[in-house]
């Protein structure tokens with residue numbers, strides 16, 4: 001059997017500590033609600049990390065042992081240390097997968113990888129959402145029907161200010177009339193990114209089976225094998241080049257390995 005996919009489920013974990021109604025919906029925190037169902041899959045190895053841990057729980061050691069990071073934040077995006085954001089971005093470029101959930105659209109890590117405002121329209125009216133699968137061949141849609149519904153949600157509406165996604169897997173329709181690109185893939189460097197819209201701290205959306213199913217599919221998709229992270233910068237020739245007297249270093253992975 002292949003090695004399990006190592007998943008780190010990150011949560012800001014502030015609403016649940018401050019608001020008893022939210023704590024009642026997510027007694028183990030939103031990270032617990034996401035990590036618990038993931039951990040039931042034999043092919044996934046799951047840990048959690050939260051904002052108030054040292055280094056937000058995202059040390060070099062943790063990230064080196066993370067194939068895919070899932071991200072939920074809302075009220076404290078600004079408190080995420082820029083040093084950690086830069087560390088995450090580098091890990092994504094090197095090939096770590098990133099699944100950004102719901103209000104994570106405004107997180108520093110997502111907006112810095114997108115390069116746009118990532119703004120959208122929103123409304124809290126506990127309206128119905130119908131999430132249509134618009135790419136049934138995509139692995140993230142595996143096991144789903146043509147659509148699924150969330151009985152009560154917070155609306156997110158277009159325009160969603162993101163770069164055009166590489167692939168669009170889901171489009172949401174809302175009872176109030178808006179639509180939204182709810183499942184979008186992006187590639188940055190060697191890393192694969194999936195943005196998934198559903199969630200909200202005052203609604204039990206992460207307890208819904210279809211939502212848990214999509215998150216597990218997305219984690220696996222983000223972790224699919226890929227090539228080596230390329231060398232960049234000054235580059236020694238692969239063959240003898242007569243008369244070439246370049247510097248005695250190179251970004252080629254073989255040369256980096258040889259240097260130790």
Ligand code: ZN
Pocket residue numbers: 102103154199200201
């Ligand atoms: Zn929300």
